Each structure stands twice: as C-alpha cells, then as structure tokens.
Amino acid sequence: MNKIITWVVILAVVIGGGYFLLSKKSDASGKPWVEVGVEKVFLVDEDMASGKITLTPLRTGDEVSAGDIVTTDEKGIATIYFPDGSNMRLSENTRLLITESSTSADGTLKVRAYLFAGKVWSKVLGLSTAESVWEVESSTAVATVRGTAFGVWVGEDETTDITVTESKVRARAKDPDTGKVMEESETEVTVDEVVDVTKD
DSSP: OHHHHHHHHHHHHHHHHHHHHHHHHHHHHOOOEEEEEESOEEEEEEOTTTOOEEEEEOOTTOBOOTTOEEEEOSSOEEEEEOTTSOEEEEOTTOEEEEEEEEEOTTOOEEEEEEEEEEEEEEEOOOOOSTTOEEEEEOSSEEEEESSOEEEEEEOTTOOEEEEEEESEEEEEEEOTTTOOEEEEEEEEEETTOEEEEOOO
C-alpha cells in the first residue's frame, strides 16, 4: 500500500512540475502556448498558391503566434494560454486564426482572433492598460472585452452567438457584403444573455 501511495505522489510531482515548467516557459518567452486537452489538435498551414493544406499535430507546450490557424477535429479540445494567464478554450470542430498576439513592456496585451467555425470560450483575467484589447471576430460579428469570460459560436449558416458568464461584452455586427464592422449596431451583452447575429 505504501508503494502505491509513493508512486502516486511521485506521479503528481512529475505532472505538476511539467505544468510548472510549461507555465514558466510561456512567461519567459512571452508567447502564447497550447494545452491539448484531447488529441487531434492541429496547426493549419495553407499554401495559397496551390491550395494545399498541411495539418501539423500540436502537443501541450507548443507555441503559437499571430498568423497561425489552430483547428480541432470532432474529438479535439485545446486551450491557448497567453502571457498574462488569460486563455481561449477551443471546443471540437473549431477553426481559429490568431490575427494578433502581442505583449509590451508596460503590460499592454493585444489579442485578436478570427473564428471561422466552432466554439471558443475566452477567459480574460483583466486587461491592465487602456491600450489593451481582447477581441474575437467572425464573419458576422465582433466581440470585444476588457476583463470577463465569454463564449462565441459560429454555426454552419455563419450565425454567430455570443454569451457572457462574467462581467460584460461589447458586441457589434459586421456587414456581410463588405466585412466592415457596423458601429451603430453596438450592443452590450451581460451575464446570462445571448446575442445572435445572422448574415441578414
């Protein structure tokens, strides 16, 4: 019995130490990194000239950057962690482009992402400067926050649902023909509210 307990303790220390090292790696590099919850999470490389798509499997600890597309299959789940500890959790069948990810010396964090399809939950710990931004965009809407937890879903018909579990989110519709944000459509989404934005 004592041997089993010893092995359990050793295993816990090894796992905890690995997580600690990964966290420190993220802090040191200042780059976002991926935690793979369930296998089948990929980095997408698309050759625009040939149309060829290459899927590279991602593993926990792999770094991602602006311009990277992360995708999950029907069983894949992943979380992208940013330098301040804020994160985005991708559900299955999700395709997300990181359009911007930067951190400056004064603590300004700028994260922008484009959700092609699927579901992504954002947990924003609180943006420390007025210039900081956290934004998730789809073909029909843009959700912008300063410190909250919220989810964005994009359906097959490109309908975008935005829901909030903490604080509030600023939501704006996009013109489906031009792709431009319609500032006059701005609405505030608060806890337990859901906003649907369609192409019409």
